[in-house]
Amino acid sequence: xxxxxxxxxxxxxxxAIREAMQQDPSVFLMGEDVGHYGGCYAVSKGLLQEFGxxxxxxxxxxxxxxxxxxxxxxxxxxxxIVEVMTVNFSLLALDQIVNNAATLRHMSGGQLGxxxxxxxxxxxxxxxxxxxxxxxxxxxxxxxxxxxLAPATIADARxxxxxxxxxxxxxxxFEHVMLYNRKEAxxxxxxxxxxxxxxxxxxxxxxxxxxxxxxxxxxxAAAEALTEQKISAEVIDLRSLRPLDTQTLFSSxxxxxxxxxxxxxxxxxxxxxxxxxxxxxxxxxxxxxxxQRVCSQExxxxxxxxxxxxATPQVEHIVTTAKQIVYR
Amino acid sequence: xxxxxxxxxxxLEQIQTIAPDSDTDNLDPDEDMRDELDLDxxxxxxxxxxxxxQLSVNIPEVDYNKITTLNNMVNYIQAIAR
Amino acid sequence: MKxxxxxxxxxxxxxxxxxxxxxxxxDTVHRGDIIATIETxxxxxxxxxxxxxxxxxxxxxxxxxxxxxxxxxxxxxxGEVAVETPQIKTTPVEKSEKPSTPLYAxxxxxxxxxxxxxxxxxxxxxxxxxHLETAQQAxxxxxxxxxxxxxxxxxxxxxxxxxTGPNGAIVLADIQRYFQAEKSDLNATTPVxxxxxxxxxxxxxxxxxxxxxxxxxxxxxxxxxxLNQDISLTHALxxxxxxxxxxxxxxxxxxxxxxxCAIAKALQKFPTFNGFFQNNRFQPAxxxxxxxxxxxxxxxxxxxxxHNAATLTPVTMMEKLKDQVIRAREGHLTMxxxxxxxxxxxxxxxxGSDAILGVIFPPQVALIGVGRVREVAWVENHIIxxxxxxxxxxxxxxxxxxxHDGARLLSKINKLLQKPEQLT
Numbered sequence: 001x002x003x004x005x006x007x008x009x010x011x012x013x014x015x016a017i018r019e020a021m022q023q024d025p026s027v028f029l030m031g032e033d034v035g036h037y038g039g040c041y042a043v044s045k046g047l048l049q050e051f052g053x054x055x056x057x058x059x060x061x062x063x064x065x066x067x068x069x070x071x072x073x074x075x076x077x078x079x080x081i082v083e084v085m086t087v088n089f090s091l092l093a094l095d096q097i098v099n100n101a102a103t104l105r106h107m108s109g110g111q112l113g114x115x116x117x118x119x120x121x122x123x124x125x126x127x128x129x130x131x132x133x134x135x136x137x138x139x140x141x142x143x144x145x146x147x148x149l150a151p152a153t154i155a156d157a158r159x160x161x162x163x164x165x166x167x168x169x170x171x172x173x174f175e176h177v178m179l180y181n182r183k184e185a186x187x188x189x190x191x192x193x194x195x196x197x198x199x200x201x202x203x204x205x206x207x208x209x210x211x212x213x214x215x216x217x218x219x220x221a222a223a224e225a226l227t228e229q230k231i232s233a234e235v236i237d238l239r240s241l242r243p244l245d246t247q248t249l250f251s252s253x254x255x256x257x258x259x260x261x262x263x264x265x266x267x268x269x270x271x272x273x274x275x276x277x278x279x280x281x282x283x284x285x286x287x288x289x290x291x292q293r294v295c296s297q298e299x300x301x302x303x304x305x306x307x308x309x310x311a312t313p314q315v316e317h318i319v320t321t322a323k324q325i326v327y328r
Numbered sequence: 329x330x331x332x333x334x335x336x337x338x339x340l341e342q343i344q345t346i347a348p349d350s351d352t353d354n355l356d357p358d359e360d361m362r363d364e365l366d367l368d369x370x371x372x373x374x375x376x377x378x379x380x381x382q383l384s385v386n387i388p389e390v391d392y393n394k395i396t397t398l399n400n401m402v403n404y405i406q407a408i409a410r
Numbered sequence: 411m412k413x414x415x416x417x418x419x420x421x422x423x424x425x426x427x428x429x430x431x432x433x434x435x436x437d438t439v440h441r442g443d444i445i446a447t448i449e450t451x452x453x454x455x456x457x458x459x460x461x462x463x464x465x466x467x468x469x470x471x472x473x474x475x476x477x478x479x480x481x482x483x484x485x486x487x488x489g490e491v492a493v494e495t496p497q498i499k500t501t502p503v504e505k506s507e508k509p510s511t512p513l514y515a516x517x518x519x520x521x522x523x524x525x526x527x528x529x530x531x532x533x534x535x536x537x538x539x540x541h542l543e544t545a546q547q548a549x550x551x552x553x554x555x556x557x558x559x560x561x562x563x564x565x566x567x568x569x570x571x572x573x574t575g576p577n578g579a580i581v582l583a584d585i586q587r588y589f590q591a592e593k594s595d596l597n598a599t600t601p602v603x604x605x606x607x608x609x610x611x612x613x614x615x616x617x618x619x620x621x622x623x624x625x626x627x628x629x630x631x632x633x634x635x636x637l638n639q640d641i642s643l644t645h646a647l648x649x650x651x652x653x654x655x656x657x658x659x660x661x662x663x664x665x666x667x668x669x670x671c672a673i674a675k676a677l678q679k680f681p682t683f684n685g686f687f688q689n690n691r692f693q694p695a696x697x698x699x700x701x702x703x704x705x706x707x708x709x710x711x712x713x714x715x716x717h718n719a720a721t722l723t724p725v726t727m728m729e730k731l732k733d734q735v736i737r738a739r740e741g742h743l744t745m746x747x748x749x750x751x752x753x754x755x756x757x758x759x760x761x762g763s764d765a766i767l768g769v770i771f772p773p774q775v776a777l778i779g780v781g782r783v784r785e786v787a788w789v790e791n792h793i794i795x796x797x798x799x800x801x802x803x804x805x806x807x808x809x810x811x812x813x814h815d816g817a818r819l820l821s822k823i824n825k826l827l828q829k830p831e832q833l834t
Contacts, residue, residue: 257555288555288582368759376659
């Protein structure tokens with residue numbers, strides 16, 4: 001591989017799975033259409049041929065069933081990777097994830113662990129309408145006992161999975177559907193810091209823009225537009241939604257004195273709200289303006305393209321809100 | 329301005345203008361006036377400027393040590409003016 | 411419409427007297443014009459205007475004592491339409507081009523909380539009764555960060571005029587601006603020079619409190635390091651003597667002019683000592699504006715900025731120094747001279763102590779101390795000889811620079827003073 005060679009998010013994820021399976025025979029992938037069809041976003045394409053049906057397992061359409069099977073396998077010493085098509089469908093497995101995977105270590109007094117990784121697609125932008133487009137990752141970030149990751153960059157897509165597999169507890173990985181086709185130069189393992197660390201993607205001094213997953217690149221584009229208007233925005237990529245790297249967050253807000261959170265989830269009860277509350281609790285005396293949020297409109301994500309765009313955070317909206325906060 | 333008293337009065341007036349709060353009434357004419365009146369180098373230079381402009385007496389830098397007290401300065405100016 | 415308020419020249423200033431108006435209603439003014447002379451306990455300061463516009467109203471008469479922050483005049487900014495009935499205006503629109511942000515409102519109709527509009531500070535009463543009432547009755551809006559900073563720096567934000575944030579809220583930038591203005595004052599009262607009079611005990615006490623706040627903040631927050639270097643003035647004095655021989659007293663130079671030129675030129679070569687440390691980072695200043703301490707004689711010092719000092723020659727530097735001393739004592743320093751210094755020189759003069767290690771004035775990052783010009787026994791090429799020297803010191807912010815950089819700065823000043831002809 002030479003330096004200019006590029007990798008898509010989809011390929012990065014596939015490479016991550018392939019590497020994990022090559023290195024550890026206890027790792028296997030299961031989910032709907034992951035085998036013969038190659039995954040609904042084509043992440044696992046070709047893996048069936050390489051690893052065979054015992055390790056790339058097509059499951060029936062039963063989220064509760066196959067997530068439960070994954071939990072059992074993990075408790076039995078395996079390192080399963082379970083793919084759920086979208087976060088909307090994961091609600092069928094909510095009982096398994098929240099009542100079993102997240103609780104067993106606690107309820108067994110530490111005797112049992114569930115080293116399970118669940119990957120799922122999230123977010124809007126592909127005109128898949130209200131049953132396939134929501135961003136419900138915050139529901140999981142609410143629950144103690146599990147960890148929630150949102151890789152946005154190619155490096156994170158490529159290298160976070162291995163960290164998640166090493167973790168002794170359940171880790172959920174949210175892959176935003178608009179990221180699969182993004183390309184970047186082939187990353188190195190060093191490009192991906194520890195999975196629970198937030199990363200400052202752009203340094204700035206006037207305002208802190210916090211984002212993650214699919215909203216990150218809109219936020220970076222907004223930061224660039226702000227730079228042209230002489231507003232220096234710092235962009236934080238959360239990467240981990242649970243636990244939150246509050247240290248990086250607070251030190252940035254203490255420097256810039258202003259906060260805007262960009263989150264494709266709905267505003268009410270959002271992760272953005274949680275971050276604003278944390279900052280208000282911990283950085284109150286550093287704030288020079290009220291913290292603000294750019295979130296999705298409080299409607300089921302619509303099917304028509306123009307309404308889908310109107311319902312979700314866009315670059316112009318981030319820029320306008322940031323300017324109001326900086327009051328310029 | 330040959331008269332010693334007139335010259336002394338003139339010098340004290342100039343000092344008052346440059347350093348308005350200085351206690352010229354109680355100045356011992358034989359003490360170092362810069363020390364007594366707390367005149368810094370800028371004040372002193374401005375005093376020489378006034379003397380030069382109003383009396384047409386140009387005191388070169390090398391002679392600064394001859395005019396450290398009020399009496400010395402009066403005598404020096406009288407000597408030059410003569 | 412822009413409301414012009416009584417400016418603050420320091421935490422110790424509660425009110426000022428409009429000694430003289432240089433403008434009348436209907437006059438066109440430009441940024442930088444002197445519009446009034448303000449009398450403070452430190453003397454007279456020329457007040458500049460910061461916008462282009464037309465004077466609409468003078469709200470106080472010359473001779474009035476006005477608390478800091480009170481409106482004293484209104485200005486119609488260029489492009490604005492005249493206000494028909496200035497007597498009943500209620501909201502001074504600070505900057506009309508800004509988006510109006512509802513302070514307490516949410517963008518979504520479903521979640522809107524009742525919007526309360528805070529009362530404006532400027533009311534009709536001002537033009538007829540230029541007194542304290544209005545400022546006290548109004549609710550002052552201030553951001554937590556601005557409030558914290560104000561309290562850290564020991565001044566009462568309630569006395570500040572309306573800020574530049576939404577609905578006139580005082581924000582961090584406003585505090586930093588006032589602090590900039592204040593710093594020259596605090597500089598001005600460093601206890602290195604004795605006060606010849608203690609004029610007003612009360613003023614004195616407030617001044618001490620203001621100094622205490624800043625020097626404490628400086629020593630608490632700025633990790634100082636100190637360097638000292640003895641610099642031979644043999645060449646500089648020879649050059650000076652030669653130059654002055656042919657000059658009448660009004661054109662003669664003082665050694666300070668050479669020293670200041672050398673410092674300014676050296677600072678330009680080492681920009682990490684010239685600027686401000688704010689918001690956890692250092693921002694170098696583009697020009698060297700030397701803060702120069704001037705002894706006011708009647709009590710205290712003032713620090714006046716010598717603008718663009720690195721571009722001056724010893725002759726123009728001398729003109730500046732002389733001009734500033736005269737204006738400072740006559741009370742005609744301008745606001746920008748009071749506010750713009752990017753670095754400070756603490757000069758003990760020719761009758762002070764041998765050396766001084768100073769306290770940096772935040773948010774500056776360096777202070778250069780100039781000791782007494784004195785004769786010492788100096789060893790050069792194994793020979794002891796009498797040489798006139800000056801001890802030059804540097805107090806610098808270790809967050810921005812290291813001792814190695816500081817040594818290079820002092821060494822550069824030394825080199826420049828060894829070749830005085832090159833300073834011209």
